[in-house]
Amino acid sequence: xxxxxxxxxxxxxxxxxxxxxxxxxxxxxxxxxxxxxxxxxxxxxxxxxxxxxxxxxxxxxxxxxxxxxxxxxxxxxxxxxxxxxxxxxxxxxxxxxxxxxxxxxxxxxxxxxxxxx
Numbered sequence: 001x002x003x004x005x006x007x008x009x010x011x012x013x014x015x016x017x018x019x020x021x022x023x024x025x026x027x028x029x030x031x032x033x034x035x036x037x038x039x040x041x042x043x044x045x046x047x048x049x050x051x052x053x054x055x056x057x058x059x060x061x062x063x064x065x066x067x068x069x070x071x072x073x074x075x076x077x078x079x080x081x082x083x084x085x086x087x088x089x090x091x092x093x094x095x096x097x098x099x100x101x102x103x104x105x106x107x108x109x110x111x112x113x114x115x116x117x
Contacts, residue, residue, distance in 0.1 A: 048065065051068075052067065052068055052069070053065040053066065053067060053068065054066050054067075054068050
């Protein structure tokens, strides 16, 4: 990975080895979950549920969608039934909590409240 080319744009973040390992584990879990979702999408015939997703941006042949639940804070009928029938319905809560942790760490380190190694 190359170095960031704009010096002094972002402050250097100092994390304890334990915190760094915890963040790496969280990111690995999110990536693994994303790959599992991609596999399920491919196995399902690559059909997007347009009731559950909203197109937010298109460039060339690439389209970006967002969960309608994320837009409105409520689950669609299809998502509610999926959550009720799924044994792993806490996954979305777990990943939301991961993003909250990352945001919290980023804001605390930018305000000068960072761990030192």
